[in-house]
Amino acid sequence: MxxxxxxxxxxxxxxxxxxxxxxxxxxxxxxxxxxxxxxxxxxxxxxxxxxxxxxxxxxxxxxxxxxSDKQQRKILRRGKWRMRLTNSAFTFGIVFLAGALAFFGNAWVGSWMHADMFRVTKDLVNFTQSGVSAGSSGSQVGALYGQIKLELREQVGAEQKTAGFLEVSNFLWNVRAEPKWAGGIREKKLFFRYPTDEKMTGDETAYLRTPAWNAMGKLPEGTVSQLAISFDRPMTLKEYESLVAQHVFAYNMETSWLAVDTGAEARGHEPDGGNLLLSAGEVWGFSDRALDYGDAPIQLQGDWDRRTATFVAEMKYLAEHERLTDDIGEDLIFGRDTRIAERYDYLQKHGVRIYGAVVTGPTKELLKLQAEKSITAAFLGKVDWWNWDRPGASGTEYSW
The missing domain is CATH 1.10.10 (Arc Repressor Mutant, subunit A)
Structure with missing residues (x-):
């Protein structure tokens, strides 16, 4: 009171x-x-x-x-303007605060999504495009929109050549990918024969090897080549390296990509005369040098368990981001289902088993693989003039 x-x-x-x-x-x-x-x-x-x-x-x-009337109008006018200014300031403050929250919130969401989108994009390039690896990149991250431009590299001899670019963009959670190959097309020359249960004799698979061996025999000494080879059985990474080392010294050949049995290769494919041939997008594997092994150095001729474990870990990451993987994969591998969860489960149960590889090096050195009886298919890719001796200095300048 x-x-x-x-x-x-x-x-x-x-x-x-x-x-x-x-x-x-x-x-x-x-x-x-x-x-x-x-x-x-x-x-x-x-x-x-x-x-x-x-x-x-x-x-x-x-x-x-x-x-007086003048005094009354002056006081009323002052009161009205004070009210208008107060209301305007309040409205502007609310709008500004809402805009700031939306901007920083969407920027946070955009940055968070960009990190996943970049990693999934890079993995899918390295895992589904035989002979190709992800190179340099550029990106834009906005409040609602993001874009990644990723270089696609292909190794021929000792040189990494630009095979095209992959542009991935998103508006919120709507993601699109668009591969842009050099010249508007991608020539598919690297094929792999998947080792089916139906056993084939050497004579029955000879037509999958002879053209490549003949072409390489006619190429001059001063050339380097790219070659896709397939084996009659899946093997461990250690077994693969031991097998090819019997024919070509490590310093005369480099493995740029490995084809891995993920258990889903035969689904939706009918063998042609007992042979099942797979190309980019159909075959899965990994580019050894493209895997992130952390700060500790990796021995490319060794550390087999660590290298394969890193690949499986990335496949697990793709399976955990299945929707994003499917969205990007749909455009990158021509509408095919990635079956990423199925592939990851298979790798967990059976381990990483190699049934093919993309190798590159001096043409005449690669021709020595002709003596390996377990090779059931060989497809010659790109050929270039001698570049096996790396220059002391080189570089690339981009316009983007």
Whole structure:
């Protein structure tokens, strides 16, 4: 009760001051002081406006005679503009705050999604495009929109050549991928024969090897080549390296890509005369040098368990991001289902088993693989002039 009485008393005193001002009973200094208080205090301004509108205090009423029309209009105009400015500032503050929250929230979502999108894109290039690996990249990340431009590299001899680019963009969670191969097309020359249950003799698969061996025999000494080879059985990475080392020294050949049995290769394919041939997008594997092994160095001729475990870990990552993997994979591998969960489960149960590889090096050195009886198919890819001796300095400059 005491607080309420004091509040009423303060309001009464305030109205008395304002009434005295309106009647012109205040001196010039007191009137100026009260005007400043009205300009700075919304409560004063509100009380003054109500008194002008005829809402007296304690039964008192105002008439037009107590204050000139000019004074009334000035005070009312000041009150209206104060209200407009207050409302505008409040509205602007709400809009600004909402915009700031939306911007930073969407930027956070965009950055978070960009990291997953980049990693999935890079893995799918390395795992589904035989002989091709992900190269340099550029990206843009906005509040709602993101874009990645990834270089596609293909190794022929000792040189990495640009085979095209892959552009991946997203608007929120809608993702699209668009491969742009050099010249508008990709020549598919690297094929793999999948080792089916139906056993074939060497004579029955000879037509899958003879053209490549003949062409390589006619190529001059000073050339390097790219060759896809397939074996009659899946084998471990260690077994593969031991097998090819029997014919070609490690410094005369480099394995740029490995074809891996993921258990889904035969689905949806009918063997042609007992032979099942797979090309880019149909065959899965990995580019050894493209895997992220962390800070610890990796021995490319060794560390077999660590290398295959890294590949399986990335396949697990793709399976955990199945929707994003399918969205990007649909455009990269021509609408085919990635079957990523099925492939990952198969690798967990059976391990990483190699049944083919893309090798590159001096043409005449690669021709020595002709003596390996377990090779059931050989397809010659790109051929270039001698570049096996790496220059002391080289580089590439991009326009993007």
């Amino acid at each position: 005491t607080n309420r009485r004091e509040e009423k008393r303060e309001i009464g005193e305030l109205d008395e001051k304002l009434m005295a001002y309106l009647r012109g009973e205040l001196g010039e200094a007191d009137a100026k002081k009260l005007e400043d208080m009205v300009a700075d205090d919304e409560e004063y301004a509100g009380r003054l406006e109500r008194l002008l509108l005829g809402e007296g205090s304690g039964g008192q009423e105002m008439t037009d005679e107590t204050l």
